[in-house]
Amino acid sequence: MEDSDDFLRLILDSIAENIAVIDEGGGIRFVNHSWSQFGSDNACSITQDWSKMNYLSVCDSAALAGDEFGMLAGNGIKSVIDQKEAYFNLEYPCHSNNEQRWFIMRVSPFELNKERFFVISHQDVTERKLAEKAVEKLARRDGLTNIYNRRAFDEILSEQWQQCLTLKQPISLAVIDLDHFKLLNDTYGHQIGDDCLIAVSALLKNFARRTGDVCARYGGEEFAVIWSYTTLLEALVLSKALLEEIRQLKIPNERSPIAPYMTASIGLVEMTPNRILETRDLIAQADDLLYQAKESGRNKVSSLIVVPSSAVENQN
Structure with missing residues (x-):
């Protein structure tokens, strides 16, 4: 059972972090339940078939629209794909109309059957960030x-x-x-x-x-x-x-x-x-x-x- 695809998917779907796996071209090969649910909850137009999306293209489009964090994310992912960096981390804001939110994006590579893939995870760090801001406000x-x-x-x-x-x-x-x-x-x-x-x-x-x-x-x-x-x-x-x-x-x-x-x-x-x-x-x-x-x-x-x-x- 431990080697079955269903077993591994259930494990990944139980994780609170939003997780996607991309290939060297940026194509999305897998997303877990948290990733899909976040997209659905935030009115993302892509809610059914993420495999048709290219993550790097999304980052590039955001960068062209003036999104600094889209540019940083795209450049960071490419640095890992090109093996200039072993991994990449980026803390960024992702505020909604109702609340302030912050996430940390992590990119790390792995290899399967001589093909390279890259795990992209987004961890919600809003609670920590708000606590830091409260301390900073008191300090000022x-x-x-x-x-x-x-x-x-x-x-x-x-x-x-x-x-x-x-x-x-x-x-x-x-x-x-x-x-x-x-x-x-x-x-x-x-x-x-x-x-x-x-x-x-x-x-x-x-x-x-x-x-x-x-x-x-x-x-x-x-x-x-x-x-x-x-x-x-x-x-x-x-x-x-x-x-x-x-x-x-x-x-x-x-x-x-x-x-x-x-x-x-x-x-x-x-x-x-x-x-x-x-x-x-x-x-x-x-x-x-x-x-x-x-x-x-x-x-x-x-x-x-x-x-x-x-x-x-x-x-x-």
Whole structure:
């Protein structure tokens, strides 16, 4: 019984992975039940006779349609067929309209009666991938305020900088510091200080709703907002509104020499990325402007447009 075709087919049909066997030309010679069922469940037009399909042709068609993973899969299978690689693995997304899904495709060869064949299996790794993404999301979030942390800020700023460089669009960065936050902590205790940071973070989310907008906890009582594709004039309106909303929270800070409630200072800069400037230049300039705002009395915005040959500065 162990040598019968029916016995071996039953074994393969009981496996949860989607399995197909192709020949050296890419022709499909066998698919198991999981493979057929997946095709049926996902409205695949090929549900009856997979033996008439060529797997490499399907990959090539997908690649021509702009599917990067179709191209990678086709090239990987060919590398095993041509014996350039002993085997091939590829992790790829396969999302449906209702859920996110990821699979790992594995390609390995075998020989029977002097003819070479290739097993292609697709293993569902969605559960692992979602767990990884959940951990990654936590790693990018500030534990107290639940907005992006400094690590995520640096990564996202680099991404947005590159996009604005490609599109030749401006990017504005605001660095926000809560005025005399230490006095608030010393007067009311660290729990009230934490509540203050949480409340300000909730405000910041309202100022980072557009595509390319990001708010983050920059460190301690400092925050940052990235406004991509945004001029200084537009960012200045947002920054002034943010300062007013922080004031309107009326968070007590009675020992502050500015006001008996929490206020903030902002360093705001606009740059249009080029091949000379870098993200660190944007951050350094925003930090300098924040220092100027604090030195000139706090509770205000100090802003600057950086252009290749000159700069325009104002304080508000």
